[in-house]
Amino acid sequence: MVKVKSLADLKKIKSELQSKMDLREKSENPEKMVQIKVAMATCGIASGAKQVMDYMIEELEKRGIDAIVTQTGCMGYCYAEPTLEVKVPGKDPIVFGYVNIKKADEIIEKYIKVGELVDGIIPVNYETIEK
Amino acid sequence: MHLLVCGGTGCRASESDAILDNLKSVLEENNLENEVQVVKTGCFGFCEKGPIVKVMPDNTFYTQVKPEDAKEIVAEHIIKGRKVNRLLYLDPENKEHVSDSKHMGFYKKQIRIALRNCGFINPENIDEYISRDGYEALAKCITDMTPEQVIDIIKRSGLRGRGGAGFPTGLKWEIASKNKADQKYVVCNADEGDPGAFMDRSVLEGDPHSVIEAMAICGFSMGASKGLVYIRAEYPLAIERLKIAIGQAREYGLLGEGILGTDFAFDIELRYGAGAFVCGEETALIHSMEGLRGEPTVKPPFPAEKGYLGKPSNVNNVETFANIPVIINKGAEWFSSIGTEKSKGTKVFALAGKINNVGLIEVPMGTTLREIIFEIGGGIKDGKKFKAVQTGGPSGGCLTEKHLDTPIDYDNLIASGSMMGSGGMIVMDEDDCMVSIAKYYLDFTVEESCGKCTPCRVGNKRLYETLDKICQGNGTMEDIDKLRNLSNVIKDTSLCGLGQTSPNPVMSTLDNFYHEYMAHIKDHKCPAGQCKALMQYVINEEACVGCTACARVCPVNAISGERKKPHFIDTTICIKCGACFEKCKFDAIFIN
Numbered sequence: 001m002v003k004v005k006s007l008a009d010l011k012k013i014k015s016e017l018q019s020k021m022d023l024r025e026k027s028e029n030p031e032k033m034v035q036i037k038v039a040m041a042t043c044g045i046a047s048g049a050k051q052v053m054d055y056m057i058e059e060l061e062k063r064g065i066d067a068i069v070t071q072t073g074c075m076g077y078c079y080a081e082p083t084l085e086v087k088v089p090g091k092d093p094i095v096f097g098y099v100n101i102k103k104a105d106e107i108i109e110k111y112i113k114v115g116e117l118v119d120g121i122i123p124v125n126y127e128t129i130e131k
Numbered sequence: 132m133h134l135l136v137c138g139g140t141g142c143r144a145s146e147s148d149a150i151l152d153n154l155k156s157v158l159e160e161n162n163l164e165n166e167v168q169v170v171k172t173g174c175f176g177f178c179e180k181g182p183i184v185k186v187m188p189d190n191t192f193y194t195q196v197k198p199e200d201a202k203e204i205v206a207e208h209i210i211k212g213r214k215v216n217r218l219l220y221l222d223p224e225n226k227e228h229v230s231d232s233k234h235m236g237f238y239k240k241q242i243r244i245a246l247r248n249c250g251f252i253n254p255e256n257i258d259e260y261i262s263r264d265g266y267e268a269l270a271k272c273i274t275d276m277t278p279e280q281v282i283d284i285i286k287r288s289g290l291r292g293r294g295g296a297g298f299p300t301g302l303k304w305e306i307a308s309k310n311k312a313d314q315k316y317v318v319c320n321a322d323e324g325d326p327g328a329f330m331d332r333s334v335l336e337g338d339p340h341s342v343i344e345a346m347a348i349c350g351f352s353m354g355a356s357k358g359l360v361y362i363r364a365e366y367p368l369a370i371e372r373l374k375i376a377i378g379q380a381r382e383y384g385l386l387g388e389g390i391l392g393t394d395f396a397f398d399i400e401l402r403y404g405a406g407a408f409v410c411g412e413e414t415a416l417i418h419s420m421e422g423l424r425g426e427p428t429v430k431p432p433f434p435a436e437k438g439y440l441g442k443p444s445n446v447n448n449v450e451t452f453a454n455i456p457v458i459i460n461k462g463a464e465w466f467s468s469i470g471t472e473k474s475k476g477t478k479v480f481a482l483a484g485k486i487n488n489v490g491l492i493e494v495p496m497g498t499t500l501r502e503i504i505f506e507i508g509g510g511i512k513d514g515k516k517f518k519a520v521q522t523g524g525p526s527g528g529c530l531t532e533k534h535l536d537t538p539i540d541y542d543n544l545i546a547s548g549s550m551m552g553s554g555g556m557i558v559m560d561e562d563d564c565m566v567s568i569a570k571y572y573l574d575f576t577v578e579e580s581c582g583k584c585t586p587c588r589v590g591n592k593r594l595y596e597t598l599d600k601i602c603q604g605n606g607t608m609e610d611i612d613k614l615r616n617l618s619n620v621i622k623d624t625s626l627c628g629l630g631q632t633s634p635n636p637v638m639s640t641l642d643n644f645y646h647e648y649m650a651h652i653k654d655h656k657c658p659a660g661q662c663k664a665l666m667q668y669v670i671n672e673e674a675c676v677g678c679t680a681c682a683r684v685c686p687v688n689a690i691s692g693e694r695k696k697p698h699f700i701d702t703t704i705c706i707k708c709g710a711c712f713e714k715c716k717f718d719a720i721f722i723n
Contacts, residue, residue, distance in 0.1 A: 003384030006270075006274070006391050006392045007267075007275075014261050014264070014265075014267070037251075037253075041249075041368070042366075045368065070253040071254070072250050072253055072254065073249040073333060073334075073337015074337050074491055076333075076491040076493075077173070077488070079489040085250075116168050119171040121172035121173060122173040123135075123172055123175045126240075126242065129457065
């Protein structure tokens with residue numbers, strides 16, 4: 001990676017990154033590109049988020065679903081760990097709680113494949129400041 | 132279409148399971164089960180108006196739904212497409228029905244500033260941070276602004292230290308910037324030690340770059356080229372993510388020499404703490420970083436004058452730093468428009484204890500305890516009665532029902548006999564004994580006192596012993612006076628914050644729960660049934676069927692009796708382990 005040399009440089013990189021992430025969403029198969037974020041802070045990992053994340057990565061690949069699985073920090077729902085957010089293009093992101101391997105399988109089969117919601121949705125109850 | 136039914140503890144207690152079943156069967160009757168799915172969700176955090184049913188995708192939000200409403204919701208909303216007005220949420224301010232949850236004031240209760248990226252970005256990828264305005268505040272500061280201008284913004288924003296004491300951050304930076312030296316240091320205090328508080332760890336694990344960026348901004352404003360993060364070794368994941376983030380920032384040239392083509396240089400190193408509570412105090416922290424004993428020293432000289440290695444140093448807490456980049460980007464006026472008159476912005480709280488939604492929340496200063504506990508927190512577990520909430524950890528006090536509607540900020544909490552601390556909130560219900568709670572916190576302070584000041588080292592131990600005596604049922608009225616006097620002496624004569632605040636749990640429980648102390652001392656009873664010495668397990672002869680299960684499980688053979696005849700517990704042998712109580716299937720054993 002080249003060094004960031006000025007504010008203009010940083011802004012250029014930022015817009016490149018933003019369009020890259022945009023692209024990631026609007027790739028060739030928009031209806032198939034799914035983004036999953038797994039809450040991987042200490043609390044999440046302690047309740048098994050790592051296993052769920054590994055499972056998600058393996059199974060989505062096996063089942064031929066075009067998806068990006070990334071880790072993120074604490075979403076704040078410690079009572080419902082492990083938690084993960086699924087963003088299916090064209091829809092609002094949805095947070096699922098209490099996700100074990102079985103629930104992860106259900107999320108893939110029901111929500112990601114057919115768009116059916118499954119039990120365990122955590123309603124997001126906060127606002128984040130706009131960028 | 133989807134119907135979301137709240138499956139939170141509060142809503143389930145008001146029959147949300149029945150609503151779910153009814154909705155499913157009504158849908159089946161109308162052959163709609165394939166078009167409309169009914170799904171159980173986690174807590175909406177709106178338990179006051181529960182049970183909640185939300186219709187997707189139009190976001191209609193029905194409150195206080197009853198099982199028999201299922202028919203109307205399906206017939207009207209699903210089939211005819213008309214909203215059921217009587218079940219919509221009524222806005223308390225303009226008395227209008229709100230159908231879309233996005234317009235409900237309730238969902239504006241939490242605003243995430245310090246936690247803005249936690250749970251949104253991948254903390255191990257600097258690109259994701261940059262795409263969310265990351266490092267733009269630093270770039271703006273070092274290319275377009277003077278150090279004085281930066282300090283001015285922070286001062287005007289009204290940001291106060293989030294570590295607990297609430298010292299104005301801008302002023303701290305200004306003092307450090309005015310002291311001249313060949314080398315100065317920016318120190319990040321990540322020695323989060325309050326039991327139950329974990330917001331600093333979450334910020335470092337979820338958004339380490341925001342702290343790095345803020346430290347560099349601080350370095351620019353005060354003329355420091357070195358930053359140190361003092362972090363406890365018990366936070367391995369936070370340490371790992373911080374290391375990755377520092378490495379990436381160096382690679383991008385956002386740390387190091389000549390940042391962004393200017394002559395500003397800044398780099399960060401980590402220092403590990405061994406997890407001593409006292410090292411959260413800034414002078415003790417600095418000594419620990421220097422390799423000395425983690426003991427506080429007299430201020431002045433303040434760290435801004437003589438800090439790390441005798442050089443001017445500025446120490447800020449993790450959450451304080453996490454606010455800085457946003458303030459630079461969005462302006463001091465924006466930040467100071469949030470919060471109360473003297474406490475600006477938001478505060479992160481870690482909710483723990485007997486509360487349904489244990490978790491990390493961020494609310495504007497001035498939010499009430501009632502909103503936090505009963506709305507965002509989802510109320511008390513198992514429908515029990517709220518008794519108290521401990522804010523500020525071992526340095527704070529217990530607040531009660533009468534404080535529930537007090538807007539929370541630094542000054543109101545102190546006026547109520549507690550303090551902000553780092554933002555742990557431990558909720559207690561009717562089953563918690565307040566004398567035992569005070570004893571628990573004292574046990575912690577006795578363990579964590581560094582021993583430098585006699586009142587703190589010896590006094591806290593004596594406080595603990597007196598509380599223990601009361602819990603054993605041997606307390607006298609004199610002990611109450613002793614507790615009060617000793618508490619005042621410890622507060623007045625200790626050097627650092629640890630000793631100055633350690634009697635708070637005792638004093639606040641004495642003020643707010645005097646009757647519980649009296650019950651222990653005069654009646655030899657523990658109202659909450661927590662103090663083992665004051666309780667007895669007794670067998671109700673009428674309910675006992677003589678199954679012998681209790682006698683078999685008793686580890687000390689205190690239970691005797693013939694088969695199929697009532698049994699008896701010898702209280703002189705009983706160690707009150709509760710094993711028989713757990714084992715009895717006939718509810719024949721009770722606590723006296």
